[in-house]
Structures are given as structure tokens and as C-alpha cells.
Amino acid sequence: MLPMLKEILTQSVKKPVTNLFPAARLPKSITGFLEDVGRGKANLIPPVETPEHMRGKLSYKRNICNGCGLCMKVCPSHAIEQVVYPVPPAKEGEEQPRAQKRIRIYVGNCIFCGQCIDICPKEAISQTSEFLLAAEDRFAESQIIE
Ligand code: SF4
Ligand code: SF4
Structure with missing residues (x-):
């Protein structure tokens, strides 16, 4: 007491x-x-x-992502999905390039655990200090990172 x-x-x-x-x-x-x-x-x-190392909204660099999908596998809140971008058909005699795999992150599902950052072999995902993330529409442009 x-x-x-x-x-x-x-x-x-x-x-x-x-x-x-x-x-x-x-x-x-x-x-x-x-x-x-x-x-x-x-x-x-x-x-x-904001404090140093604050876990805010994620940032994603699509140009360095290799589409491996590891981030998706470790995400505990299913906030990441794979997106497949089609490529134009190859010209005659050329080999057809493979479709480009990338990811899409849904801010509304993210719990900011940072597991996707730790697992990414390309350092394509990082955390920013942005924290004012409320929105009425969970599929609004501000709520989707791709
Ligand atoms: S920070 Fe955590 S919850 Fe958010 S997308 Fe990455 S793994 Fe998923
Ligand atoms: S783990 Fe990294 S490289 Fe692999 S799909 Fe996710 S963001 Fe891209």
C-alpha cells in the first residue's frame, strides 16, 4: 500500500x-x-x-524490390499483397520477359511491427515518422503504398 x-x-x-x-x-x-x-x-x-526510430507509415521502393514475396509471408496482419504487372508481348524471335512481381501495402492493416523491413533482402521497405494516418476510406490513395 x-x-x-x-x-x-x-x-x-x-x-x-x-x-x-x-x-x-x-x-x-x-x-x-x-x-x-x-x-x-x-x-x-x-x-x-517525433522520437528517433519512430515506427510510422512505411515507405516502399518499387524500383529495387525483386518481388520475392518474403515480406508478405512474415507480415502478421496480412497487410501486404503481391501485384503482378503484365509485360508487353515479346517481338517475334525474342524471349518473352517474365511478368513483374511487386507488392502493395495496405496502411489500414499495418501494425508497424517492422518484420517486413527486417526480412527484405533488398532494403526496399523502410519506416518513416509519418503518423497522422487516419482516413475515412481504407482504400484511399493515402492508405495504399505501392
Ligand atoms: S510493418 Fe509489420 S504489419 Fe506492417 S506491413 Fe510490415 S510486416 Fe506487415
Ligand atoms: S521482401 Fe523486399 S524485395 Fe521481397 S517482395 Fe518484399 S519488398 Fe520486395
Whole structure:
């Protein structure tokens, strides 16, 4: 009981350790703020300090991905699917090139565990510090990485 009381008293005088975003950045007038955004004087999503190595939205470099599919296999939340891009038919006498396999990541399913990053042999996936990811449509452009 005593250690608990001590902890309660200590915590009641300590400053919160949480980031006060967005409360700290709440404008006095929402209408005025939106007008400023329209005039290009304010950003809808202001830059916010984030910790080093923060696990935010994934970034994917399609041009270096080899389509091996390992990321898909380890993803615990089935956030990654394979996409096959067809290639034009080969000219006569030429060998038909193979269809290009790449991936698509669904932000709404991702739990930011980082397993796909660890397994990728090409370092094609990385994590950014972008964290304002809410959207009404889980299939909106902002919610799909490819
Ligand atoms: S970070 Fe984790 S949950 Fe998100 S896509 Fe990669 S493996 Fe899947
Ligand atoms: S593990 Fe890397 S190289 Fe393989 S499909 Fe995924 S992103 Fe591409």
C-alpha cells in the first residue's frame, strides 16, 4: 500500500510525458486556421517532433524490390499483397520477359511491427515518422503504398 501511495504522490506532481499534440497546436479559431490553410499561410499537418526510430507509415521502393514475396509471408496482419504487372508481348524471335512481381501495402492493416523491413533482402521497405494516418476510406490513395 505504501509504495503505491508514494507512486501516486510522485506522479501527481510530475509533468505529463506525453506529446500534447494536437492540443498544443490547436488554433484559437478553426475557421481562421482553415482560411490560413487556404491562403497557404498554415499547414493542415504541421511538422511535429517525433522520437528517433519512430515506427510510422512505411515507405516502399518499387524500383529495387525483386518481388520475392518474403515480406508478405512474415507480415502478421496480412497487410501486404503481391501485384503482378503484365509485360508487353515479346517481338517475334525474342524471349518473352517474365511478368513483374511487386507488392502493395495496405496502411489500414499495418501494425508497424517492422518484420517486413527486417526480412527484405533488398532494403526496399523502410519506416518513416509519418503518423497522422487516419482516413475515412481504407482504400484511399493515402492508405495504399505501392
Ligand atoms: S510493418 Fe509489420 S504489419 Fe506492417 S506491413 Fe510490415 S510486416 Fe506487415
Ligand atoms: S521482401 Fe523486399 S524485395 Fe521481397 S517482395 Fe518484399 S519488398 Fe520486395
